[in-house]
Amino acid sequence: MGSEYANRLNRQITEAAPWSPLLFMPAGFALLAYCCNRFFPGSQGSGIPQTIAAMDVSGDEKRSSLLSMKIAAGKIVSTLGGLCMGASIGREGPTVQIGASIMHMFYGWGPFQTAAMRRILILAGGAAGIAAAFNTPLAGIMFAIEELSKKHVFNANSSTLVTVIVSGLISLSLLGNYTYFGSSGAFLDWHTGVAAVLSCGIVGGVGGGIFSKLLTASSFNLPPRLAALTKNRRVLYAAVCGLFVAILGVCTQGLVFGTGYAPTRLTLEDSGVLPWYFGLAKLLATLASSMSGIVGGIFAPSLAVGAGLGDNLADLFPSLATHSAVVLLVMASYLSGVTRAPVTSFIIMMEMTDSHQMLLPLMAASVIASGASKLICPTALYHALAHKFLPLPQRLQGEGKSAQGELNPEK
Template identity: 85%
Template sequence: MVQTFFWSPLLFMPAGFALLAYCCKRYFPGSQGSGIPQTMAAMDMTGAEKRSTLLSARIAAGKIFSTLAGLCIGASIGREGPTVQIGASIMHMFYGRGPFQSAETRRILILAGGAAGISAAFNTPLAGIMFAIEELSKKHVFNANSSTLVTVIVSGLISLSLLGNYTYFGSSGASLDWHSGLAAILLCGTVGGLAGGIFSRLLIAGSFSLPRRMAVFVKDRPVLFAALCGLLVAILGVCTHGLIFGTGYEPTRLTLEGRDTLPWYFGLAKLAATLVSSMSGIVGGIFAPSLAVGAGIGDNLADLFPGLATHGAMVMLVMAAYLSGVTRAPVTSFIIMMEMTNSHQMLLPLMAASVIASGASKLVCPTALYHALAKKFSHFGDGDYPMDRHIQETRERNREITSSDATGEYVKEKK
């Protein structure tokens, strides 16, 4: 459709975003957004009761359908965040059956399912384990229990049997000497981390710190707000000739392989499209789009500083750094980058850039993104988002002002 009518996204994307937002709110509440914050919130719930407001078969089915539909209409989203919630939902179904009765067992099931989701999404089993340790279990002690390891191994084997032993971005021959490439590591780690921190700060602000009138509008008119977000993404897509649509896999792989250079605006446009897509209320992850943003920024740095390192090395460093800046999970970031590009020779530079990026991101955004967003779902099912209290106070204040004005007019008229 886009190749035939370049302007067609201006029509079908607002309608698609609105439809997906309506379906999520009406039929699959709790499935909105990435899925990782919901999984964290479900792990943090106290007590041994079986909660299905965030993890259930209905949510898993809705997550699969909504993610595929969002990718089909061109939303700037990924599938790895949703697979975490899907995996956690599948494992959560076993809770309350057989030996899976305690609250601790429930957390282990959720942890194993989330790790398996990351493992199967990109064929990156090591990253799945590290994600479970670094992100999902930050508030809980992680034990190298057999349940998590076996679940990740089985999910990886099933993925291999269905899709084969593939590397997501192919094999990269990029390398970087530790001594001569120190300046490149510092530059890429700092720039990628600051950019990732800015994205996290903006997304958190869009979730919790909107102006009161806008917050009320988003709460009362979520479908209309999603349509406006779809229109913004469509405009960005039309202006960039469709480069920012979807996960960004194709342009990222081309620039990693050195077969194509990205336009200077790709990184910024992809960041904006991912931010708007994430704020819209539709289902979708941010891992894959974040890697695309990092590739765009890395391509810019490689052009600005051609003598620091090879093009491929600069792009890979910024990809890992930006993902680390967004997620505040440096170990997961450099491992997932190494596994996705089969670049074991870049292990130490990727590790250093990711750690630097995590520190730089803290300067811009002190709160980790997923842990901040998990607060939106911490009381899900007992009311609604924490922003609702802020909105409710605004409405009550407006009613008081209206009532006092009406009373004043009545008294004046009587006098």
């Protein structure tokens, strides 16, 4: 609810003074970056890499540098602040870290004493975070299994699965049974829609792979001078990123600000026509917002980028399939390309749009997209970013094994 108010406030400001983002967004990004670094270290960015790193940390000691109630509080305030500023961010990554932080608080109490129990708590909290963000309990469960526990054995008969399922159902009972993007009547005949599935899977996967490659490169492979700027002048760097997003927003009449929910829903309902540049502009705005170091997720903006690219594809090839079907397929494909979590991607799209009749096409397109993305960016985005949050000895150990050929982080 808070994110909706923040988005609404930003729209009101930009509608009243269209040029004002050029003034308040650089200052707002700088302030948010300063507060995150000064008062809430560990809260920057999506929050999913921190959660994965907390899962991967060896040993059973309790660490507060990645998951804590202080970080959760900073995550809430900073996410709302970023949405008020108009940053191209979502709430789903932050809710994963918030949920994991809340559950991690119970580690060390009662039966929650071992490293395995710590991972159970983090899994349950992360699953509830995704479920709460979009009211998609099944996607929350699959995200926990497919993404958070990728490096750990997941026993379907263990208490982990029970805890994750219960967390998703609790979220559903609190939020009610609504669909994030409404109900879509899109339909694609499986036998005659092979070309559409292939095309949408490749377009979405390539787009998601490019985004992942650029965001990973901005964290690890920047030129030395620019890398020094991002490390030593974080506030100034955030202000520059804010100015870039503001320019994009002014040029697109505010379409790239926020989560992108409104234009995405209009496109899905065939009731709005997006400009041809929306997908590319939203991708760049999301990339700049993520690079700035402020708090914010990339799930919702990625769905908006996918909607824009799907709209482009539907316009270029109107005979490929119905407009809404193409948009749905590219949205799932782009999300799969970014996250490399194809099962989560097609389930989340099915739950968010009530499009169960699109299950098989969404499934196939998401798997194709994940494969196409891997050719461009071999390392999964969240796991690449999680590496820098691991303790230094564990990072060096992983790098040493990689150098000896025992561990290849690109796989």
